[in-house]
Structures are given as structure tokens and as C-alpha cells.
Amino acid sequence: MKLLLTGVLLGSASWSSAAPKALLVGIDGAQYERIQALNTPNFDRLYINRAYTGGIAGESSQQSTYSGPGWSTIVTGNWVHKHQVTSNSSGLANPAYPSIFKRLKQANSNLKVASIVNWAPINTQFFTNDVALINKVQSGLSDTNVVTEAISFMNSGGDFTFVHLDGPDHAGHSYGFGSSYDASIMTADQQLGQLLNAVEQLKQTTGDDWLVLVTTDHGREATGFNHGNQTFGEKTIFIASNKVLNQEFSQHVTNLANTSFNNIYGYAAQTSITPTLLRHMGVEPQLSWQLDGLPLIGNLGVRKVMAGTNTDIAWYSDSTGTVDIYRNGTYVDSALATSPGWNDPATVQGVPDYSLVLNNTPVSYRGALSNVDITAILNWSTSRAYFFRSDNRYVRYNKTTDQSDSGYPADITNSNWPGLGNYKNLITASFNAENGKSYFFLSDGNYIQYDNATDKADAGYPKPTNNTNWSGLGNYAQDIRATLRWTGNKVYFFFANGTYSRYDLVNNSVDSGYPKPVNNSNWPGLGNYATEITEAVKWSNTRAYFFLSNQRYVRYSITNDSTDAGYPAAVNNTTWPGLLNP
Ligand SMILES: [Zn+2]
Numbered sequence: 001m002k003l004l005l006t007g008v009l010l011g012s013a014s015w016s017s018a019a020p021k022a023l024l025v026g027i028d029g030a031q032y033e034r035i036q037a038l039n040t041p042n043f044d045r046l047y048i049n050r051a052y053t054g055g056i057a058g059e060s061s062q063q064s065t066y067s068g069p070g071w072s073t074i075v076t077g078n079w080v081h082k083h084q085v086t087s088n089s090s091g092l093a094n095p096a097y098p099s100i101f102k103r104l105k106q107a108n109s110n111l112k113v114a115s116i117v118n119w120a121p122i123n124t125q126f127f128t129n130d131v132a133l134i135n136k137v138q139s140g141l142s143d144t145n146v147v148t149e150a151i152s153f154m155n156s157g158g159d160f161t162f163v164h165l166d167g168p169d170h171a172g173h174s175y176g177f178g179s180s181y182d183a184s185i186m187t188a189d190q191q192l193g194q195l196l197n198a199v200e201q202l203k204q205t206t207g208d209d210w211l212v213l214v215t216t217d218h219g220r221e222a223t224g225f226n227h228g229n230q231t232f233g234e235k236t237i238f239i240a241s242n243k244v245l246n247q248e249f250s251q252h253v254t255n256l257a258n259t260s261f262n263n264i265y266g267y268a269a270q271t272s273i274t275p276t277l278l279r280h281m282g283v284e285p286q287l288s289w290q291l292d293g294l295p296l297i298g299n300l301g302v303r304k305v306m307a308g309t310n311t312d313i314a315w316y317s318d319s320t321g322t323v324d325i326y327r328n329g330t331y332v333d334s335a336l337a338t339s340p341g342w343n344d345p346a347t348v349q350g351v352p353d354y355s356l357v358l359n360n361t362p363v364s365y366r367g368a369l370s371n372v373d374i375t376a377i378l379n380w381s382t383s384r385a386y387f388f389r390s391d392n393r394y395v396r397y398n399k400t401t402d403q404s405d406s407g408y409p410a411d412i413t414n415s416n417w418p419g420l421g422n423y424k425n426l427i428t429a430s431f432n433a434e435n436g437k438s439y440f441f442l443s444d445g446n447y448i449q450y451d452n453a454t455d456k457a458d459a460g461y462p463k464p465t466n467n468t469n470w471s472g473l474g475n476y477a478q479d480i481r482a483t484l485r486w487t488g489n490k491v492y493f494f495f496a497n498g499t500y501s502r503y504d505l506v507n508n509s510v511d512s513g514y515p516k517p518v519n520n521s522n523w524p525g526l527g528n529y530a531t532e533i534t535e536a537v538k539w540s541n542t543r544a545y546f547f548l549s550n551q552r553y554v555r556y557s558i559t560n561d562s563t564d565a566g567y568p569a570a571v572n573n574t575t576w577p578g579l580l581n582p
Pocket residue numbers: 029067169173227
């Protein structure tokens with residue numbers, strides 16, 4: 001008894017001086033089921049459970065089960081609708097949602113932080129600016145060298161170390177599931193063992209408080225060769241820990257609003273890794289950070305947040321406490337944690353970002369889009385387009401990478417669109433005339449001529465859209481809903497009543513015989529949507545897009561002069577990444 005007491009006292013004395021340290025081991029493309037099936041003695045030293053990636057299919061968080069989106073979710077605690085890394089060829093992640101590297105350095109610049117990776121784009125493509133702030137950055141190393149460098153960094157006093165190993169993903173792409181893949185898992189297990197041994201040694205010599213998490217970016221489809229889609233195998237990841245974690249890690253919840261993929265959403269999400277590491281490091285996740293994930297240590301916040309069947313938000317909680325609900329950072333309501341969800345009584349324009357706070361633990365959820373349409377589009381160049389939205393904001397779109405540039409949407413002001421700012425709520429259509437001028441049409445029957453080279457509205461505008469300025473359009477001045485710069489000298493104007501006119505930019509007049517109805521013989525495939533067109537754009541010499549109300553669009557072949565098969569489709573983060581972001 002006396003010995004035990006002494007031990008407790010000594011123990012608590014050394015714990016109080018223990019510094020938090022963390023190691024995050026990422027093993028690319030490692031299938032949970034193979035780790036469980038094989039002899040992996042070093043994984044056996046850890047607690048492990050299934051988890052999921054890919055966001056929630058069909059919601060704004062849905063993301064491809066590729067490495068770029070997966071690792072970006074792991075190091076930010078957010079899904080693709082926030083980090084905006086949609087593919088392996090994406091550029092910089094959205095700086096509005098920093099990585100754990102930057103979060104740690106912002107909290108305490110003295111922390112020693114490393115990112116040591118085999119797959120270079122994590123450091124060199126997505127989080128280049130964030131890792132510029134940290135102490136050790138190595139990219140493109142062999143797995144063997146990753147382990148050596150990580151141990152060296154930890155031994156030199158490193159506080160947070162991220163390592164990325166690539167063996168299993170490489171084996172999977174080369175050989176599929178089978179003996180080579182299994183061998184790569186066992187090799188990764190040996191490398192994990194070296195890292196765990198180094199941590200054990202440091203714990204004994206320093207008394208520091210180490211959290212080790214191990215995870216993967218994505219699972220694989222049935223053959224093991226591929227990944228990227230939304231299937232149970234590809235969405236399956238794992239989280240392993242040297243510490244006992246909370247119920248969000250250990251409890252599989254099965255009575256959720258969304259039971260897809262064998263109740264995969266009842267497991268922990270990939271977004272929980274960064275909040276867990278931050279909390280362990282003493283950097284408590286803040287509401288303003290809008291993290292989608294919940295820490296797997298300490299107090300439980302609201303769990304399993306998703307779209308409800310009859311409510312805007314559904315969640316799971318065993319707590320008897322009260323949930324404080326914020327929309328876009330502003331408190332709006334409270335609800336019992338035991339209630340199944342919450343309905344937003346307000347009509348929200350755009351995409352609402354909700355934060356739910358329970359037990360001083362925030363978790364965020366980006367709701368469904370509502371009430372934002374594309375009102376005008378300028379095809380600015382072969383690589384850039386501008387989209388104007390009904391919430392008076394605009395998005396710069398990179399046509400080469402096929403995604404919105406980071407930092408958008410932005411407000412339409414007289415500084416970014418000189419001469420347009422006062423009319424932002426009236427813009428109903430626009431086109432680039434391809435002669436150095438662009439035109440904006442306003443719902444009050446006026447228009448603005450914009451000079452592309454000087455990037456500002458010409459003096460003297462707005463002017464009336466009458467038969468002097470736009471011969472043949474005067475009677476429709478307040479009814480223009482969409483414009484489509486076509487090939488040659490032609491521009492199509494679409495009107496609210498489902499008709500359209502063709503305008504000749506050289507004759508400065510509507511061609512004879514117009515307006516005509518938008519039907520399936522004049523515009524094959526568009527006839528059913530004649531009064532729902534909100535804007536159109538010529539994307540290239542062979543392709544145009546029509547945007548429809550309620551966040552839909554149609555791809556139109558200029559070559560075939562017909563709608564492509566499979567349209568209308570939804571405007572979302574897969575089809576138009578970032579275009580409708582809040
Ligand atoms: Zn891969």
C-alpha cells in the first residue's frame with residue numbers, strides 16, 4: 001500500500017511536467033481489412049477501429065477517395081467543400097482553413113513541427129505556404145528514409161511529427177490485392193514498429209505525454225488496384241491510437257439518418273484526426289475555425305452531424321446537455337443534445353455554415369445550398385471565367401484546373417469591378433463580346449459596357465437597353481435572363497417568357513424572324529427548361545453551358561447543336577468545385 005501511494009505521488013509529479021507530443025503516421029492506401037487479417041504485431045500495440053473518408057455521399061462534403069483530398073482532410077480536419085483540394089492535381093488548399101502545421105505554429109511558434117513525406121504534393125502542392133512556417137519539411141523520400149528522418153526529428157525534441165509512407169498504395173496500384181500488397185502492409189507494420197519504439201524510448205527518458213495516431217487517406221475497390229469512388233471499400237479507412245480514445249472512436253452508431261454504405265457514417269470521420277491532435281497538443285479547436293471533425297479525446301461534442309430526414313441537421317449524442325447552434329458564426333438557437341436534430345427557421349441565401357457547441361466542444365457542418373443561382377458569366381479567357389451569383393457575389397473560376405480559385409466567392413464592389421458595384425443586385429446576364437468589351441445587362445432595363453483591357457466600366461454607363469442601343473431588344477429590356485455569345489458575330493438573348501432572339505454584333509441588330517420559342521427543335525434538350533435558364537456561356541468553340549434555377553446546369557454541344565446526354569445535372573463540388581461555396 002505504501003509503495004503504491006508513493007508511486008501515485010511520483011507519477012502525478014512527473015505527469016504535471018510532461019509536455020504533450022504527437023506523431024501522426026499516414027500510410028497511403030492501406031486497407032483496414034488487410035491490416036486486421038495479417039500478422040501485424042506493431043498495429044497490435046495500438047487501439048484500432050474502422051473510420052471513413054469521402055465525406056457524406058450526396059452532401060456538400062462529398063469528396064473523391066483520392067490522395068489529394070484525403071491527406072488534405074487529414075491535416076485540416078475539414079472536407080473538400082472547405083479545403084478545396086478536389087484532386088491530386090489541385091493547387092494550394094484554401095488558406096481560409098489552415099492545416100494543423102499552421103494551427104500549431106500560430107498557437108505557439110516555439111513548437112517544433114515536421115512534415116516528412118514520401119508523396120511530395122502534400123508539402124509541395126497543397127500546403128506549401130503552411131509548411132514554410134515549420135521546422136522540418138522533407139518531400140519525396142523513400143519510406144525507409146521517411147522513418148529515419150522522423151526518428152531523428154523526434155529525438156531532437158520535435159513536438160509534432162507527420163510522416164507519410166507510400167508502400168501499400170504503390171503495391172495496390174501495381175499488383176492489386178494479393179501477396180505483394182500484403183507484404184507491403186507488413187513492411188509498413190515494421191516501419192510503424194520502429195517509430196513506436198522511438199516514441200517508447202522518448203517516453204521513458206523524458207516523461208513526455210505522447211499521442212500516436214496512425215491512419216490512411218483512402219481504402220480501395222474490390223480488386224485493390226484502384227480507388228477514387230464512393231464505395232464501402234474505398235470509403236473505409238482506419239484510425240489507430242496508442243491512447244484510449246473517446247466513444248466517437250470506439251462506438252459504432254447504427255441508428256443514424258443516413259445508414260448508407262453499411263452504416264459507415266456511424267464510425268469516426270477522417271476529419272476527426274486534426275481536432276484530436278490539436279486538443280492533445282493543448283490547442284483547443286475554436287468555433288471560428290469551422291472544423292468539420294470532432295476530437296477523439298476529451299469531452300464529446302455533437303456527433304455524426306449530417307442532413308436529417310425531416311430536419312436541416314441531424315446528429316447523435318448521449319449527452320443530457322444543451323447544444324448551442326451558430327449559423328455563419330452567429331448564435332441562432334439552442335437545442336437538447338438528445339433531440340435528433342434541428343431545423344433552421346430562417347430562409348438562408350447561399351450555403352449555411354453551422355457550428356454546434358456541446359461540452360465546450362464545437363463541431364461544424366456545412367448545410368445544403370439554397371436560393372443561390374448563377375445570374376451572369378463572363379468567359380474572360382481560355383483559362384479564366386467569372387461567375388456572378390444571385391447573392392451579389394462572384395467567383396473566379398480556373399478553366400484549366402476546372403475549379404474555383406481560392407479566396408472566392410468575393411463581394412462585387414467598385415474596387416474589384418469598377419463601375420459595377422452599385423448595380424450588383426441588378427445583374428441578370430453578361431457576355432464577353434470578344435472585341436475587347438464585355439456587356440452586363442441589368443434587370444431594370446439598363447446595361448453596362450465594360451472594357452476588358454482597362455478592367456473597368458466605360459464612362460457614361462449604365463445606359464438604357466433600347467432599340468437605339470440594341471436594335472430589336474428594346475421591348476425585352478427588362479426580360480433578359482441569359483446571354484450566350486455564340487460563334488461568328490452572334491449572341492443569343494434568352495427572355496423570361498421562354499423565348500430567345502439572335503443578335504448580330506456586326507449589324508448591331510436582332511436578326512429577322514426573332515424572337516422564337518426555346519423548344520426542343522430550336523434548342524434540342526432545352527425545351528423543358530425554357531423558363532428556367534438563369535445564364536449561359538460559351539466555354540470553348542465546341543461547348544456551352546446553360547445554368548438553370550435551383551442549382552442545375554446543362555452542357556450543350558456547339559458542334560452537334562444539341563444538349564449532351566445526362567443533363568441537367570446538379571451544380572455541386574464535384575461538377576463545379578467551389579462555385580457555390582458560401
Ligand atoms: Zn493511390
